[in-house]
Amino acid sequence: MSELRFNPLLGEWVATATQRQDRTFLPPPDFCPLCPTKKGGFPTEVPRESYDIAVFENRFPSLKPDPDVPVVQSTQLYPVRPSQGVCEVVLYSPDHTTTLAQESVERIRKLIKVWRHRFEQLSRVDFIKYVFIFENKGEAVGVTLHHPHGQIYAYPFVPPVIEKELTRCREYFQTEKRCLLCDILNAETGKRIVAENEDFAAYIPFFARYPYETHILPKRHLQALCDLTVREEKRLAELLKQVLSAFDRLFGISFPYIMAQHARPSDGENYDYYHFHIEFYPPMRTAAKLKYLAGSESGAGMFINDTLPEEKAAELRKLVEPVVWKT
Numbered sequence: 540m541s542e543l544r545f546n547p548l549l550g551e552w553v554a555t556a557t558q559r560q561d562r563t564f565l566p567p568p569d570f571c572p573l574c575p576t577k578k579g580g581f582p583t584e585v586p587r588e589s590y591d592i593a594v595f596e597n598r599f600p601s602l603k604p605d606p607d608v609p610v611v612q613s614t615q616l617y618p619v620r621p622s623q624g625v626c627e628v629v630l631y632s633p634d635h636t637t638t639l640a641q642e643s644v645e646r647i648r649k650l651i652k653v654w655r656h657r658f659e660q661l662s663r664v665d666f667i668k669y670v671f672i673f674e675n676k677g678e679a680v681g682v683t684l685h686h687p688h689g690q691i692y693a694y695p696f697v698p699p700v701i702e703k704e705l706t707r708c709r710e711y712f713q714t715e716k717r718c719l720l721c722d723i724l725n726a727e728t729g730k731r732i733v734a735e736n737e738d739f740a741a742y743i744p745f746f747a748r749y750p751y752e753t754h755i756l757p758k759r760h761l762q763a764l765c766d767l768t769v770r771e772e773k774r775l776a777e778l779l780k781q782v783l784s785a786f787d788r789l790f791g792i793s794f795p796y797i798m799a800q801h802a803r804p805s806d807g808e809n810y811d812y813y814h815f816h817i818e819f820y821p822p823m824r825t826a827a828k829l830k831y832l833a834g835s836e837s838g839a840g841m842f843i844n845d846t847l848p849e850e851k852a853a854e855l856r857k858l859v860e861p862v863v864w865k866t
């Protein structure tokens with residue numbers, strides 16, 4: 540059973556998805572549903588002996604193309620709508636034990652091509668208004684399957700975080716005649732840069748909410764992954780590899796994070812004033828301490844960062860190493 544229920548207080552949709560209670564929780568490695576199906580072995584989500592990068596529809600989706608009829612009546616106070624959308628799983632590698640950080644820059648580039656292709660395909664679906672590509676990595680952020688993978692949620696509306704950024708960028712463009720994120724990029728070059736190349740910059744923003752919150756921004760003003768040139772695709776793969784590897788070197792652990800790609804909506808409107816970027820929210824404060832969302836963050840929406848972005852950026856910057864292409 541699933542449906543979208545409207546919160547009139549915040550003006551936001553909430554998805555109920557009760558079937559998700561039954562989903563697989565941390566199965567032993569021999570029973571990973573995301574591994575290739577071994578000859579004579581139990582069938583996994585991918586009925587093949589191997590794959591390179593695989594994408595399939597989530598079996599326990601919060602949103603689906605032909606959703607159930609809502610079980611409650613829609614009212615003026617509480618609008619209800621079917622939870623129509625698409626939820627996909629993106630498998631980064633057939634190797635159960637790897638992570639994106641450990642993968643070659645060649646594979647990361649291949650993954651960018653897959654993201655780009657899914658963004659384009661899902662954007663064409665008429666009921667899809669926003670395609671959100673993300674990754675939850677590590678048990679610290681609630682991951683139930685360890686196999687290296689990311690997800691794509693294609694929503695029937697523009698989600699609130701994006702809506703807020705779009706409003707800020709639109710208003711800034713109207714008053715300043717410039718892109719807000721292009722101006723942010725200019726303000727970030729210097730002591731908050733983690734790594735950069737000719738086409739992309741990675742930085743811990745001035746306004747970071749998490750100690751190691753890192754944003755990756757293309758230097759050229761563009762709105763989505765599908766606007767990247769061939770060269771930019773390679774430069775993004777290099778920077779992702781560098782940032783993710785630096786994360787892992789920080790505490791000598793496979794670093795947990797949430798990755799969120801912020802692209803323009805897919806509703807056919809004009810978003811020339813917006814600027815594509817990727818945000819990472821790692822929950823670690825130190826090697827042993829997690830940042831929890833407590834009263835001020837959860838109840839009031841004000842984050843308290845007990846570190847300085849300038850210092851954390853310097854820490855990460857020291858751990859960035861050059862990337863070598865094999866092919």
Ligand SMILES: [Zn+2]
Binds near residue numbers: 573574686
């Ligand atoms: Zn696996």
Ligand SMILES: [Zn+2]
Binds near residue numbers: 719721759814
């Ligand atoms: Zn811009």
Ligand SMILES: [Zn+2]
Binds near residue numbers: 704801816818
């Ligand atoms: Zn953003």
